Amino acid sequence: MCVLRQPPPSAQKVPRLPPLTLSNPSLISQHTPCTMHLSILPPELACKLFYTMIDLSQDWKRNKWWLFDRIVESPHRTSFYARKTDGVDTDPSWQEAAQFWYNGRKTDPPEVFPDVMEEACQYIERVVNEEMRKRDRYPLEWAGKGTEGQTWRANVAASNCYEGAKESVGFHSDQLTYLGPYPTIASLSLGTGRVFRLREVIPSDEIGSRCARTFNIPLTHNSMIIMHASTQERFKHSIPPQPTLDVFRPLFPRDEHLAPEPSNCRINITFRFYRPDFHPKSIPRCKCGVPTVLRADMKNRQDGKTDRYWWSCYAGAQNDGKGCDFWRVMDMKTEGRGPTIEDTSGDKSPA
Ligand SMILES: O=C(O)CCC(=O)C(=O)O
Numbered sequence: 001m002c003v004l005r006q007p008p009p010s011a012q013k014v015p016r017l018p019p020l021t022l023s024n025p026s027l028i029s030q031h032t033p034c035t036m037h038l039s040i041l042p043p044e045l046a047c048k049l050f051y052t053m054i055d056l057s058q059d060w061k062r063n064k065w066w067l068f069d070r071i072v073e074s075p076h077r078t079s080f081y082a083r084k085t086d087g088v089d090t091d092p093s094w095q096e097a098a099q100f101w102y103n104g105r106k107t108d109p110p111e112v113f114p115d116v117m118e119e120a121c122q123y124i125e126r127v128v129n130e131e132m133r134k135r136d137r138y139p140l141e142w143a144g145k146g147t148e149g150q151t152w153r154a155n156v157a158a159s160n161c162y163e164g165a166k167e168s169v170g171f172h173s174d175q176l177t178y179l180g181p182y183p184t185i186a187s188l189s190l191g192t193g194r195v196f197r198l199r200e201v202i203p204s205d206e207i208g209s210r211c212a213r214t215f216n217i218p219l220t221h222n223s224m225i226i227m228h229a230s231t232q233e234r235f236k237h238s239i240p241p242q243p244t245l246d247v248f249r250p251l252f253p254r255d256e257h258l259a260p261e262p263s264n265c266r267i268n269i270t271f272r273f274y275r276p277d278f279h280p281k282s283i284p285r286c287k288c289g290v291p292t293v294l295r296a297d298m299k300n301r302q303d304g305k306t307d308r309y310w311w312s313c314y315a316g317a318q319n320d321g322k323g324c325d326f327w328r329v330m331d332m333k334t335e336g337r338g339p340t341i342e343d344t345s346g347d348k349s350p351a
Pocket residue numbers: 158160169174187196237238239268270
């Protein structure tokens with residue numbers, strides 16, 4: 001009797017692709033739905049923001065959640081900030097959004113953007129909106145306008161601190177609960193250089209015909225990578241541990257009487273736009289009474305218009321790993337979400 005089964009014939013034919021380092025902005029645009037922007041902030045502001053976030057990061061927490069039958073802890077520290085101008089002081093629904101950042105854990109009210117982060121935001125929002133104007137928009141993207149007429153606004157930010165070469169974040173795509181489908185996320189790097197890794201999730205019906213490639217993108221101090229629409233639907237991203245690090249030597253000291261301090265930390269700030277039509281109050285709750293999480297069906301991608309997303313129970317991340325079986329396909333129309341690009345301009349889906 002033969003117990004060893006042959007692999008399916010198609011799987012044998014798919015050539016494996018070696019990892020590719022994308023070392024400049026044009027290679028990044030060519031191979032991924034991301035753009036890279038070097039020296040995004042004035043150098044002195046970048047340094048000031050780095051020092052501010054390093055100081056604040058002393059209070060940031062490691063994310064903890066249940067995975068199957070055990071608690072896991074993120075191998076880096078993280079925090080969540082909401083922008084003052086969006087009513088974070090008075091609107092308790094931001095509290096829920098912050099809890100989601102910590103995998104459903106009860107948290108203190110989110111911090112507000114420090115002044116220097118507000119200042120940085122002016123540059124970030126300008127470049128993100130400029131880039132978005134150059135691109136075709138996906139039908140499910142938000143088509144509304146911010147208070148000053150912008151398409152995209154950084155109304156929240158998640159921050160990460162990676163200390164030393166071994167701190168990392170594993171492969172994931174960002175939860176879409178408050179971002180909605182096809183979000184744009186602007187990710188700023190400060191301090192020690194690290195590698196950002198991207199890997200496509202191959203849809204089930206293409207597994208026999210092509211292989212995913214791993215892309216390594218070196219992130220330098222004061223660079224911003226924009227994860228444009230479809231990055232979260234098509235790719236997973238990570239910051240892998242590294243064997244070694246180059247120490248970061250800031251250009252400017254903390255104050256004029258001190259020498260610049262070398263550092264082995266990387267600060268990352270992901271500026272995000274929480275969509276008004278995915279407001280915390282509009283998020284369905286599961287049988288545990290907890291807001292559900294929104295994820296894309298990455299393995300069965302469609303055309304940018306009829307892609308499937310589902311709401312599912314997220315209580316298990318905290319509640320001793322015990323959740324419920326709640327699962328529902330998201331339906332933009334019946335849930336009253338939008339306006340989307342599809343609602344306002346007909347079909348202009350990118351090829
Ligand atoms: O540190 C980074 O560049 C990535 C962080 C990240 O993926 C996240 O916060 O979701």
